[in-house]
Amino acid sequence: MSVSEFLHDKSQQVEAALEAALNECDKVPSALMEAMRYSLLGGGKRLRPALALSACELVCGDACPAIPAACALEMVHCYSLIHDDLPAMDDDDMRRGKASSHKRFGEATAILAGDALLTLAFEVLAQSGDIRQILTLAKAAGPEGMVCGQILDMHAEGRPHSFESLCHIHACKTGALIRASLELGALAAGAQYDQLPPFTRFGEHLGLLFQITDDILDVEGDAELLGKSIGKDAQNEKATYPQLLGMKEARRLAEDAADQAREALAPFGERARIFHQLVLYILHRNH
Template sequence: MFRTSFESYVEKIDAFLECLSWDEGTMGQSMRYSLVGGGKRIRPVLALAAAEAVGGQADSILPSACALELIHTYSLIHDDLPAMDNDDYRRGRLANHKVFGEGKAILAGDGLLTYAFELIARPLPVNAERQLRVIQEVAQAAGPEGMVLGQVLDLEAEGKTLTLGEIEQIHQHKTGAMLVVSARMGGILGGGTEAQIQALTRYAQALGLAFQIKDDILDLEGDSATLGKPAQSDLEQEKSTYPSLLGLAGAKEELAVKIKEAHEALSVFTQSVDFLHSLADYIADRMH
């Protein structure tokens, strides 16, 4: 049931992304190369599922949900650059800068980020104040108070031994901020109550840390072919990770704790939120 629902969400998201139009010169090709080149689509899926969890219609917020994937893709393009993580592969293919050059990769990321806000600002059949609230929250989550700050902290941490609190601070911003705003977007645009929106926030906060812990585990246990990017890159870059601090067994225990917290956060819902429960388990069990 979960797999069917998940695939249904992804089909809608991919269909929408395929239909986006912009200049088809090399700039447009670079943007499209990374945007439609695979990906789990977790952020837009989470937004759509959260909207339905509060009684809203997923289809009505599809443009805004898909904007989250543009922001995520921009961050991946920039993250792979030599000045950042210096990765040659992403999603099983050459990284954007290896195909189009560093300059166009940077600009492709810039283009996707800007276009995302054009999508979020499109007229929706929802309360205008709720839409404005979402625009502001997405900007905060993607910007210097959120994901960008996480990237900065991550760069500054290379070669250093961090505490668990410092690692969590990085990932609450780098990964967690956009997952949290994805859930909040769905809750807000779907017409949720403040109690429901706060529950979705707690759920996504736990999910964000669980996602990163699993990434750290996969970096050690996975292989490059399955991951679609180089394995053990964190080791090579001397990054502090959950396994490096807690050990592999300890990291898996911490992952279980965060997944439990995600499940518990959903207890306020009286209607079925089975998909969100299953999504948390999917994050814990994924292999790439």
């Protein structure tokens, strides 16, 4: 199976589960539901759900136990995009090839749709019956994880940056949730905490790889393929890996991260093949 087929397959699985989760919320006012559906369904690479489902499959041979985690991860990811796009934050008009939530529904509804998706994530994840998954997601998404990254990123705009601080910002802002995706998948499969380190390490390196390629695409990418504005980093005077290291060194760092991610899952041998392919896919992605 190619990586595109794999991602397509997993994203269909999660799309159906997300649709079902929203359909169960039959007491949600239509204005709110419309905004939640708009951001949650029918877009995005579904990378985090794919990682959770695959990690679960790698541990126990079946992806199904990770479906609540996959849905919760995508809900948290979507909420973060909605809030990050707000005028008071990154002020982005485009997301996933269409108007961002506040452009389409107004700021108040966008804020509430984000709040609703974040809360629903924990409701859906609670259906797993596994308190460890709740704890892992909350830590990754909260003030020591994703929210930490977002505030550091905002406060750093226009200021000189060290390589270390850039790495720290992104380890929180994008890395924490990607790492949690792997961990949640393994936990959903029944893994014990002491089985998590290979997944944690893989997630950390993949998160770094993802961010570097994101930065590179913001310079060299195609806005249409990406479904979002490009050149925003330079415009907002944001520190990025290419800007700090130069494009050549940034590419080398991406290759390093790719190598280390693949090494982290070496203990699983050939069974982790799709993860190795995924690393190469992200290393060479154009969207």
